[in-house]
Amino acid sequence: MSRVVVFDEFGGPEVLRVMDAPVVEPAAGEVRVRIEAFAVNPLDALMRSGRSPAPVPLPHARLGVEGTGVVEAMGADVAGLSVGAPVVLAAVPDAHVRGSYAEHVTLPARQVIPRPAGLGIAEAAAVWVAFSTAYGALVEKAGMRPGDHVVVTAASGAVGRAAVQVANRVGAVPLAVTRHAANADGLLDAGAVVVVAMDRENVVAAVRRHTGGTGADVVLDLVGGPGQADLARAVRPGGTVLAAGFLDPRPARVPTSPVPTTALPVVAYRSFEHTLDPAVVRRMAVFLDDGLREGALRPVVGEVFTLDDVVQAHRHLEKGLHGGRKIVVTP
Structure with a gap:
């Protein structure tokens, strides 16, 4: 089993709860990632409160469009990755189903990229x-x-x-x-x-x-x-x-x-128009890797919470206590 954050109704941070869910085996072209950390974004709060630009079906809706972890299992026909490889989630367009607020997430292999070198786990989750x-x-x-x-x-x-x-x-x-x-x-x-x-x-x-x-x-x-x-x-x-x-x-x-x-x-502009395009994602990844290596680009991380404190993480976001720094949660 894997712990997953879900919500069954729209509302404040208190609607979030942690539950156990089956670990999903990857199908052909998919990978399962053991999540080491994920970031909390304003879009997550909009989804949770019912103000998302896109509809969010209830109940048992999930959250999370960003995170980092390690490839734990791979389906057939996956190239360029290996079990144990550290990765970053590059696109989670169906976050209400596969959101990164979890201990594990299974998604198409094309939606992850190698984790940029030189980043700590919290930074990689927020970059x-x-x-x-x-x-x-x-x-x-x-x-x-x-x-x-x-x-x-x-x-x-x-x-x-x-x-x-x-x-x-x-x-x-x-x-x-x-x-x-x-x-x-x-x-x-x-x-x-x-x-x-x-x-x-x-x-x-x-x-x-x-x-x-x-x-x-x-x-x-x-x-x-x-x-x-x-x-x-x-x-x-x-x-x-x-x-x-x-x-x-x-x-x-x-x-x-x-x-x-x-x-x-x-x-x-909505980011998914590019983060679902493999050619653009490759350009993004090269730009990011080069900038991080040379110190020109750097994420700024604020508070780090545990999965059990995900409600508090959302309250921290809504009160503006993060000061523009990314809020990170570690399962």
Whole structure:
């Protein structure tokens, strides 16, 4: 048997419970991974509370789109992996069925990658979602180039910090947007060239000032909601606004100032459009390995909980006590 976190109704962290479930043998093309650690992401809280962008069937729904562990068993027709190999989960699109909040998970072999060298278990559990989302949005989707001015909202969060590092790695100029000036020093340490604190200055005016009046080339909006219209005004003609987050559940509003819609496309981005593409995952893995080896990329881990304390881990997330650092749970 394997211990698995499930929930039978939508609600607060208290709906989560740990139960015993049969260990699933891998079919052809699948591997079973013994999970050593998994990370808690905002998407997990949305799924648990019933606010997920995709429907979550109940009861016995699972959680978890990120984790690391060791290959424990393999089905037929699996190449490039071996029993005992340390891996990272690269995609769990059906987290309500195969979520990583468990001692074991069985999934297609194409959905795991070798664990990057030099990472501890907690870091390996927390590295993939943030950096694959940032890389996929900025490099694969927006075509970010050296010298581009890139605005990152919710920059003090895990994906935001990863996006700042990815932009630096490519040679772009990251402008980090955060709600509070108290976050500025941490973002500058993470590599932001400019930090725009919303409690002190207007985002559009600040971006225009720091780009010589031209506007940003790319905006990675990890918040959503009505503020997205203002971000569109901070982009140069021909630039791109990437809508990649849903921290603000309110609908976006239409910009009040005249903006040519053909010049400022708002492009929706969801990471699974790339993390389910083996060719893109290979590029992501090489980019991540190189950046980690050279010290240009690094996940930031906060509290580490045990599986029995998964409810407390979710409360920690919802209270904002993690300070943008990834929360990790070890089975």
